[in-house]
Amino acid sequence: MSKFHSPRPPEPNLAGIAAxxxxxxxxxxxxALLDGGALPATExxxxxxxxxxxxxxxxxxxxxxxxxxxxxSGRHRLYRLAGHHVAEAIEALAFIAPPPxxxxxxxxxxxxxxxxxxxxxxxxxxxxGVAVTDGLVTRGALRRCGxxxxxxxRGERFFRELGVDVPALRRGRRILGRACTDWTExxxxxxxxxxxxxxxxxxxxxxxxxxxGDRSVQLTDRGRRAVARLFEVNI
Numbered sequence: 001m002s003k004f005h006s007p008r009p010p011e012p013n014l015a016g017i018a019a020x021x022x023x024x025x026x027x028x029x030x031x032a033l034l035d036g037g038a039l040p041a042t043e044x045x046x047x048x049x050x051x052x053x054x055x056x057x058x059x060x061x062x063x064x065x066x067x068x069x070x071x072x073s074g075r076h077r078l079y080r081l082a083g084h085h086v087a088e089a090i091e092a093l094a095f096i097a098p099p100p101x102x103x104x105x106x107x108x109x110x111x112x113x114x115x116x117x118x119x120x121x122x123x124x125x126x127x128x129g130v131a132v133t134d135g136l137v138t139r140g141a142l143r144r145c146g147x148x149x150x151x152x153x154r155g156e157r158f159f160r161e162l163g164v165d166v167p168a169l170r171r172g173r174r175i176l177g178r179a180c181t182d183w184t185e186x187x188x189x190x191x192x193x194x195x196x197x198x199x200x201x202x203x204x205x206x207x208x209x210x211x212x213g214d215r216s217v218q219l220t221d222r223g224r225r226a227v228a229r230l231f232e233v234n235i
Contacts, residue, residue: 151177
């Protein structure tokens with residue numbers, strides 16, 4: 001047999017997933033759902049500038065490809081990312097993708113909101129997410145460990161006072177502290193089960209607001225004071 005026709009080893013079908021993600025309409029759907037929420041097909045079609053018929057066909061492909069999950073809610077079908085692993089893959093691709101071309105003032109304002117602070121599926125990202133992560137490392141609550149973060153003894157006390165049960169998170173199946181490379185800041189922020197728990201506390205304590213209808217977030221006055229006091233970060 002010719003060396004040019006040697007059998008290929010079994011590999012994941014990366015080309016198939018890349019083709020699914022590579023369509024601009026389907027990419028718009030995935031980014032619209034990157035906050036971990038669920039949206040009906042009509043809203044996704046509007047955000048992507050697609051017709052209802054085209055949106056339905058694209059959504060079917062994403063569900064069949066296991067990138068999206070769908071559930072019924074009354075008369076509507078709601079679509080969401082199939083899991084945090086999909087969000088992590090999208091963020092990783094965004095990191096290596098060329099920066100978006102800004103052609104209008106509205107686009108410039110929108111991207112600046114996302115850079116300032118946003119959710120990345122179920123954890124904090126943007127300048128806020130990176131700053132909070134840096135604050136946790138500086139305070140000795142977290143330490144870099146390989147490709148992620150581990151919680152120190154001091155950190156377990158800190159998170160316990162914040163209402164986060166770190167030992168329970170350690171017993172879970174998800175990685176505790178994953179380092180997610182932020183696509184706007186080009187530096188890591190805290191993800192994993194600990195990142196989710198931290199965002200949950202921000203929300204429960206009303207430290208955040210979402211005034212713009214997208215995944216950008218802003219600190220409330222109460223949140224700004226809490227972040228300065230607890231994480232030694234001034235936003």
